[in-house]
Amino acid sequence: MIPTDPQEREALAGEYVLGTLDARLAAEVAAALPSNIALREVVAAWEARLAPLTALAAPEAPPPDLWRKIEAALPGAAPDEAPEPRPGFGARWGRLWQGWAIGASAVAAGLAGFILLQPDPPPRLMTVLLTSGDQPAWVVEAQRGGALRLASLNPQPVDADRVLQLWALPQGATAPTSLGLIPAAGEVTVTPETLRPQPGMLIEISLEPPGGSTTGRPTGPVLFIGRLSAAGNS
Amino acid sequence: MRTEPTLATLLVSVAGGDRGALRSVYDRQSVRLFGVANAILRDRDAAADALQDAFLRVSERAGQFDASRGEASAWLAGIVRHAALDLARKRGRELPSDDPALGDIPVAPEALEAVAATAEGRRLRDCLAALDEKNRRGILLAFVHGLSHAQVAARLELPLGTVKAWIRRGLLQLRECLA
Numbered sequence: 488m489i490p491t492d493p494q495e496r497e498a499l500a501g502e503y504v505l506g507t508l509d510a511r512l513a514a515e516v517a518a519a520l521p522s523n524i525a526l527r528e529v530v531a532a533w534e535a536r537l538a539p540l541t542a543l544a545a546p547e548a549p550p551p552d553l554w555r556k557i558e559a560a561l562p563g564a565a566p567d568e569a570p571e572p573r574p575g576f577g578a579r580w581g582r583l584w585q586g587w588a589i590g591a592s593a594v595a596a597g598l599a600g601f602i603l604l605q606p607d608p609p610p611r612l613m614t615v616l617l618t619s620g621d622q623p624a625w626v627v628e629a630q631r632g633g634a635l636r637l638a639s640l641n642p643q644p645v646d647a648d649r650v651l652q653l654w655a656l657p658q659g660a661t662a663p664t665s666l667g668l669i670p671a672a673g674e675v676t677v678t679p680e681t682l683r684p685q686p687g688m689l690i691e692i693s694l695e696p697p698g699g700s701t702t703g704r705p706t707g708p709v710l711f712i713g714r715l716s717a718a719g720n721s
Numbered sequence: 722m723r724t725e726p727t728l729a730t731l732l733v734s735v736a737g738g739d740r741g742a743l744r745s746v747y748d749r750q751s752v753r754l755f756g757v758a759n760a761i762l763r764d765r766d767a768a769a770d771a772l773q774d775a776f777l778r779v780s781e782r783a784g785q786f787d788a789s790r791g792e793a794s795a796w797l798a799g800i801v802r803h804a805a806l807d808l809a810r811k812r813g814r815e816l817p818s819d820d821p822a823l824g825d826i827p828v829a830p831e832a833l834e835a836v837a838a839t840a841e842g843r844r845l846r847d848c849l850a851a852l853d854e855k856n857r858r859g860i861l862l863a864f865v866h867g868l869s870h871a872q873v874a875a876r877l878e879l880p881l882g883t884v885k886a887w888i889r890r891g892l893l894q895l896r897e898c899l900a
Contacts, residue, residue: 501892506761506802507863507870510810517803531790536899538795539842541802542835543865544760546752553755553769554747557776561740647725650748670752678765697741697748 489519489526497529504533548653548677551667554698612684614713615640616692624711625692629684635666635677642672649707651692652699653677658687668699688715728793729786736784743780750794754801761805761867767812768805775804802867809867832861848898856891859884 490496502508503516520527612629626638637653645651651671654663666677669692682688691712693705700706726734728749734742751772758775759768778800786796833850837843849857855877862868862876874884 497896498889498893501896502889504799505860505863505888505892506806506867507873507888509869510807513806513810531787534799535791535795535841536845536896537864538791538798539836539839539845540861540864541753541757541795541798542838542842543832543861544757546756547759549751549755549772550765550769553751553772554744556769557747557773558740558744560773560777561743561780668748668751675752676756698744 489515489523493525496526500526500529501533503530504537546670546673546675548667548669548675550680551665551699610717612686612688612715613718614690614715616690616711616713618711625713627690627713627715629715630676633679633683635679635684635690636674637669637677638674639672645671645694648697649694650697650699651710652695652705654689654691654693654705655679655682655684656689656691657682657685658689662704663689663691665700665703668695684715686716689713690715728797729788732779732783732786732793732796735780736786743776743783746779746797747776750797753794754797757798757801758805760865761802761809762812763866767808771805771808772801774808775801778804806867844899845895848895851898852891852894853887855879856887856894859888860891860895863888 490499499508499512499516503513508516516526516530520530614627615623616625616627618624623640626640628636630636635653635655650668653666653669655666656663664679664682666679669675669677689712691705691709693700693709694707695705696707726745728746731742731746735746754775755768755772758771759765762768762771775797779797782800786793833846836849837846849860852860859873859877862873863870868876870885870888871881873888874881877884879887
């Protein structure tokens with residue numbers, strides 16, 4: 488039951504937006520929104536009030552193939568663009584539940600990624616990506632869990648119809664692996680799915696058309712490049 | 722930057738069925754939004770599922786975005802948070818979390834500075850700062866990491882009933898402060 492008392496409705500909307508309602512109540516609120524104008528108004532007001540808090544979540548690059556999956560799932564997607572078979576939905580859910588069971592260590596690993604300063608870490612891999620004119624552009628640091636943390640040093644605007652794509656080329660490999668699109672500036676954490684940062688690995692950022700390269704290799708100019716190496720122990 | 726369409730303009734095009742506009746929204750916002758989903762789910766596979774869900778919702782509901790009620794970026798983040806929260810609930814979020822480090826980052830004293838990038842954010846930061854310490858932590862843990870009442874209670878070592886009442890009171894206090 489969605490309360491009609493304004494005070495109660497206000498409190499319910501606040502908790503809905505905060506996210507603390509249980510599954511049943513949250514579903515009830517979501518279902519009532521399209522038809523209940525008063526509820527919709529207070530929910531929208533709460534969304535706007537609390538929105539600045541989303542800045543507390545560390546930006547992180549999604550898996551490189553996610554847009555392709557979204558596009559394939561949109562209504563009216565061309566049949567020949569159907570996604571290649573992916574792990575069955577059931578298997579996926581199995582993994583989710585399993586995920587909860589091993590949650591403690593996974594959560595710890597995830598949070599470790601947020602922590603910048605760690606006492607006495609193993610040799611850290613890092614590099615500074617340089618422009619073709621040898622100007623420092625990005626600091627890249629490998630995290631313990633295998634993620635790469637990037638921070639822009641001297642951001643330059645990118646044309647509205649171009650995006651930046653991040654690549655890694657392990658030593659000895661013949662083709663780079665896309666690590667996905669990144670913003671033109673700021674800090675971002677990228678978690679490679681199929682490779683782990685190693686000394687000597689080339690990290691590069693290329694300029695690509697919207698959505699990124701469709702060929703699996705950089706198609707535009709490589710703007711920034713650097714090679715991972717162990718940071719000196721001090 | 723130059724003639725780039727605003728997010729709000731792109732959403733109008735999305736509502737008209739323009740898939741290229743949806744793609745542009747994704748290109749500009751997916752890194753931020755994936756971070757929002759992953760902070761709640763702490764599992765990249767699940768966060769990807771949530772973001773996919775969210776973009777399907779965006780393509781369906783872009784016509785409901787009302788620029789007079791708030792920023793397009795806030796509207797998008799709201800859709801992503803609810804998609805992630807729905808998934809967290811399906812995963813049995815109601816189990817208390819016993820990880821001692823969970824949520825240390827958003828409740829760190831300097832973290833609130835990240836919120837203060839806009840005028841609205843600065844007001845929110847000041848109003849949060851006026852809340853009782855545990856009250857503020859409970860609200861931040863719930864919003865950023867998607868913790869349930871029970872998880873917040875375990876994290877703050879307070880009785881469940883107390884946490885529920887405090888969070889409710891804290892929210893109403895925030896609203897008054899921001900009014």
